[in-house]
Amino acid sequence: MRTLFIENREEIDEVIRACKTCFVAMSDNDQPYVLPMNFALENDTIILHSAQEGRMWETIKKNPSICINWTLGEELAWQDVSVGCSYRVKSKSVVVEGAIEIVDDYNEKYRLLKLVMAQYSDREFKFSKPAVVNVGIMKVHIKNIKGKVFGAKAVTPWKS
Numbered sequence: 001m002r003t004l005f006i007e008n009r010e011e012i013d014e015v016i017r018a019c020k021t022c023f024v025a026m027s028d029n030d031q032p033y034v035l036p037m038n039f040a041l042e043n044d045t046i047i048l049h050s051a052q053e054g055r056m057w058e059t060i061k062k063n064p065s066i067c068i069n070w071t072l073g074e075e076l077a078w079q080d081v082s083v084g085c086s087y088r089v090k091s092k093s094v095v096v097e098g099a100i101e102i103v104d105d106y107n108e109k110y111r112l113l114k115l116v117m118a119q120y121s122d123r124e125f126k127f128s129k130p131a132v133v134n135v136g137i138m139k140v141h142i143k144n145i146k147g148k149v150f151g152a153k154a155v156t157p158w159k160s
Contacts (some may be wrong), residue, residue, distance in 0.1 A: 002151075003148055003149065003150050003151075004148065004149045005146065005147065005148055005149075006092065006094075006146075006147030006148060006149060009145075011147065012094050012145060012147040013041060015070060015072050015092045015093075015094050015147060016041050016070050016094055017041060017119070018072050019070040019071070019072055020038075020120070021036045021037065021038065021070075022036070022037055022038075022039045022046070022068050022069065022070050023035070023036055023037075023068065023069045023070075024036075024037050024048065024056075024066055024067075024068050025066060025067040025068070025069070026056070026059050026060060026063065026065075026066045026067075027059070027063055027065070028055065028059040028062075028063075033055065033056070033059060035056055037049075037050070038116060038119070038120070039068075039116065039119065040112070040115040040116040040118065040119045041119075042112075042115055044141065044142045045139050045140065045141055045142065046068060046096060046098070046139070046140040046142065047112045047115055047116055047137065047138070047139060047140075048100075048137075048138045048140065049112075049113065049116055049135050049136060049137050049138070050135075050136045050138075051135075051136060052134065052135070052136040057136060060100045060102075060138070061102075064099045064100040064101070065097075065098075065099055066097075066098060066099070066100055066140060067095060067096065067097050068095070068096045068098070068140065069093065069094070069095050069096075070093065070094045071091055071092070071093045072091060072092045072093070073089070073090055073091035073092055074089055074091065075089065075090040075091075075151075076088075076089055076090075077089070077090045077151045088150060088151040089150065089151060090150065090151035091149075091150045091151065092147065092148070092149050092150070093147065093148050093150065094145065094146070094147045094148075095144075095145070095146050095147075096140065096142050096144065096145050097142075097143050097144040097145075098140040098141050098142045098143045098144075099140070099141055099143065100138045100139070100140055101138065101139045101140075101141060102136065102137075102138055103137040103138065103139055106132060106133070108137075109132050109135065109137045110127060110132050112137050112139070113125075113127055113131075113132065113135065113137065114127075
């Protein structure tokens with residue numbers, strides 16, 4: 001089984017949009033810290049939202065550099081059913097490195113909240129002023145983006 005790079009940015013974006021959760025990694029005083037989060041993708045920017053307090057919020061204020069992962073697929077595959085090291089999960093993964101920008105502008109926060117909700121629903125949402133004021137909205141400007149396919153061209157008893 002092989003690992004292949006995804007070269008096409010449209011295919012990378014498809015992987016991101018097909019996921020419901022991303023995993024955001026940051027460094028808190030040289031200690032790794034990872035959280036699952038909801039998100040939206042807009043061109044070369046990832047939009048995240050959270051409370052404006054807590055460990056994550058304090059960490060990104062000190063160090064805005066983060067790494068985000070999306071993984072799609074959980075199909076088990078193997079080359080030889082009796083060889084443990086030949087097992088793999090067939091999946092696609094995207095990793096983004098970037099820096100967080102905290103968004104304070106009310107109108108931009110409102111617009112970005114609508115984008116986050118559009119990732120999860122076709123419904124049109126409205127947000128109250130306190131909801132917009134009290135939510136933390138972050139833009140992650142993509143510095144590096146890589147996509148990979150794991151377990152490529154593997155043969156399983158149920159699917160090729």
